[in-house]
Amino acid sequence: MPIIINETNAYIQLRDKAEAQLQAGTAPSASHGSVGVDALRLLHRLSSNPDNADDALKLLHELQVHQVELDLQNEEIAANERALVEDLSLYRTLFDSxxxxxxxxxxxxxxxxxxxxxxxxxxxxxxxxxxxxxxxxxxxxxxxxxxxxxxxxxxxxxxxxxxxxxxxxxxxxxxxxxxxxxxxxxxxxxxxxxxxxxx
Known part of the structure; x- marks a missing residue:
């Protein structure tokens, strides 16, 4: 059970960080993904109808938040990989020497x-x-x-x-x-x- 709570907390923290970066305009600019053509068509169709414009804006916001979350996760994975490479190099040196x-x-x-x-x-x-x-x-x-x-x-x-x-x-x-x-x-x-x- 604690694992589920920790995963939920991690997701909430990630989402909060993504939301904060979007609001502050500091979201990572090197996006590794993009909104798909089908999603853009859906957004266009929803935003064209005044009754659905609010839903389209909410959906666009969700997509942006999700993209920032993915970018933050990619940055964290890259940082972890660099740390692992450094650790491996250290232990290789200790073993060899x-x-x-x-x-x-x-x-x-x-x-x-x-x-x-x-x-x-x-x-x-x-x-x-x-x-x-x-x-x-x-x-x-x-x-x-x-x-x-x-x-x-x-x-x-x-x-x-x-x-x-x-x-x-x-x-x-x-x-x-x-x-x-x-x-x-x-x-x-x-x-x-x-x-x-x-x-």
Whole structure:
């Protein structure tokens, strides 16, 4: 029930704003729509008859208010879209530039996406991550640990971690891997960082 009340209030506020802009002469000039030919013919026919002239003026006013409402809604949609693009850009920058390795993996352990720190940690190019099974980036003895971690987190939903090993240019690299389940329960977030000692 509150949703209906909120929608009604939003419509009333929109209509009041449109009415105020029409009265003040500040309605948006860049109208995205126009009155249709049939509506103009009806208005002409109604206004030609003195008995219906008041109805024609009321109808014209309603059409103008409705057009201003549509223009205001379009402006709001455009502003929301700009805000979403800015938010997406911010979160993309945070993900890409994070000092820790961030990986988004599916429940089977295939990488959907990884950031630059993860690519450096695993010693591959970032664009090679997509679809790559995460365990194949590790030394053989670490594969069961990481896959077990992912399976445990996928089933329980609880956060967990393990230490895994990968081969680096200077030898074996130990990394701490933290996993959590995404809210929609279709993906896992894996955060990895290099650590000095094995488990």
């Amino acid at each position: 994070a000092p820790l390795g961030y990986l988004l993996v599916d429940l089977e352990g295939n990488v959907i996406q990884g950031n630059f720190a993860a690519a450096e940690l695993f010693g591959i190019e970032r664009d090679e991550f997509e679809g790559h099974p995460i365990d194949t980036l590790l030394l053989a003895q670490s594969r069961p640990k990481l896959l077990g971690l992912l399976q445990q987190v996928a089933q329980s939903g609880a956060r967990a971690s393990c230490v895994a090993e990968t081969a680096g240019s200077t030898g074996t690299r130990h990394m701490q891997c933290f996993a959590s389940l995404a809210p929609e329960r279709k993906h896992l977030l894996l955060v990895c960082c290099e650590c000095a000692n094995a488990e």
